[in-house]
Amino acid sequence: xxxxxILIIFCFILVWSCEETELLDETGRLxxxxxxxxxxPPNHHYQAWLLVGGTYVSVGNxxxxxxxxxxxxxxxxxxxxxxxxxxxxxTVENSGSPAPSDYVLLLGNFEGNTANLNPLTTASNxxxxxxxxxxxxxxxxxxxxxxxxxxxxxxxxxxxFKGSGEEAETxxxxxxxxxxxxxxxxxxxxxxxxxxxxxxxxxxxxRDASNVYTPFNLNIPEFAGEDFLVQPSGESFPENxxxxxxxxxxxxxxxxxxxxxxxxxxxxxVFLFQSTIPSDAVNDPNLTYPLELNPNFGAKATKI
Numbered sequence: 001x002x003x004x005x006i007l008i009i010f011c012f013i014l015v016w017s018c019e020e021t022e023l024l025d026e027t028g029r030l031x032x033x034x035x036x037x038x039x040x041p042p043n044h045h046y047q048a049w050l051l052v053g054g055t056y057v058s059v060g061n062x063x064x065x066x067x068x069x070x071x072x073x074x075x076x077x078x079x080x081x082x083x084x085x086x087x088x089x090x091t092v093e094n095s096g097s098p099a100p101s102d103y104v105l106l107l108g109n110f111e112g113n114t115a116n117l118n119p120l121t122t123a124s125n126x127x128x129x130x131x132x133x134x135x136x137x138x139x140x141x142x143x144x145x146x147x148x149x150x151x152x153x154x155x156x157x158x159x160x161f162k163g164s165g166e167e168a169e170t171x172x173x174x175x176x177x178x179x180x181x182x183x184x185x186x187x188x189x190x191x192x193x194x195x196x197x198x199x200x201x202x203x204x205x206x207r208d209a210s211n212v213y214t215p216f217n218l219n220i221p222e223f224a225g226e227d228f229l230v231q232p233s234g235e236s237f238p239e240n241x242x243x244x245x246x247x248x249x250x251x252x253x254x255x256x257x258x259x260x261x262x263x264x265x266x267x268x269x270v271f272l273f274q275s276t277i278p279s280d281a282v283n284d285p286n287l288t289y290p291l292e293l294n295p296n297f298g299a300k301a302t303k304i
Contacts, residue, residue: 028082030059032072032090034300037105038269039064040092044260047093048074048301049100050085054125056100057081062090087123088115088301092270094260102178103257104129105270106299113303119272120293130175136160136253136273136291137171140246141283144218144227156243157283158185158198158251159225164285170204170223171288178258183208183224184267186250190238197264198226200256210264213242248279253291270297 032048040046046062059074066072087110092103106117107129122128142157160172160183174181183198199210201224208224212232228244231237253273261268273291281289 027075028077028079029073029075029304030077030082030301031074031304032062032066032299032301033070034298035067035070036296036298037062037067037090039067040269041261041263044092044094044257046105047091047100048072049089049091050077050081051087051089051123051125051127052081052084053086054127056089057085058098058100061093082303085303086110086125087127088117089123089127090117090299092255092257094257101257102130102175103255105272106297108301110301110303115301117299117301119295119297130179130255131272131293133175134255134273135173137162137288138225138251138291139171139285139288140277140281141285142227144214144220156229156246157225157227158183158246158277159221159223159285160201161221161223161225162286162288168221168223168285172201172204172224174201174204176202180256180258182254182256182261182267183226184252184254185226185228185244185246186252187244187246188249189241195252195265195267196226196228196244197267199224213244247277247281250274250276251291 048059048062050057050059059077062072088108089104090106091100092105093101106119107121107123108115108117109124119129119131122132139159139162140157141159161168161170163169181201185196185198187194197210199208201208207220207222211220213230214220214227215230228246229242231242252267252271254268254270255272256268271294274294275292
């Protein structure tokens with residue numbers, strides 16, 4: 001009787017073990033390495049996605065710890081999804097929604113088992129990165145300086161439009177929906193890097209939500225931009241810092257998720273577009289300078 005019982009238990013364990021193995025065989029694993037991504041602020045994270053026939057399939061979040069360890073491993077992925085995935089994406093998120101945000105930062109097609117991700121890609125299934133959907137250039141001008149006084153100022157106005165009067169037109173083309181954009185001037189104050197917030201941009205053809213460096217009694221254009229003329233209340237700057245000559249400084253554009261980032265003193269760490277303003281740049285409402293894609297983002301996804 002005892003031998004029969006032992007045999008039954010042994011057979012049960014053997015069957016259970018086979019079923020467990022078969023279950024594990026139905027799932028796959030993947031890892032993401034070679035990170036070149038900034039850490040995100042609280043309540044934000046990167047999310048990793050397989051793209052199967054153009055449909056997003058989440059494999060999990062990428063935390064700041066993963067970035068520091070230069071490795072994020074994911075398991076329990078449906079083997080069929082893993083095998084059929086033609087590309088891989090990393091988005092920026094600030095919620096637990098099962099759907100991806102429009103903030104597609106990195107993307108890459110699988111070549112064999114590996115996908116090299118970069119910020120300027122259109123996948124074979126037609127999915128594309130945010131950087132492929134937006135563009136920007138800027139002009140240096142003093143559009144809000146009172147008429148007759150342009151000679152009193154130097155190159156201290158950055159605006160996202162060109163032309164003047166009824167001929168003025170935007171120089172940005174952004175994707176909105178759940179996204180907004182912040183423009184920043186990175187400059188040096190007494191040997192330290194400082195960021196001057198140019199405001200939140202919510203439309204290509206409307207004024208941004210901040211004109212703290214421009215006197216309120218001036219006729220501010222209905223376009224995004226800033227004249228660095230005056231020191232805003234509550235902020236400390238060296239004497240004679242304003243009017244600010246912006247040539248040689250860096251102009252930065254950071255996409256942000258709607259209602260997800262509110263800092264007015266520190267830019268969101270994903271500097272997607274940036275350009276150094278030429279030292280010989282001149283005030284000219286018809287002369288545009290490009291904001292260039294920051295190529296220093298990347299990662300690698302590998303099916304294992």
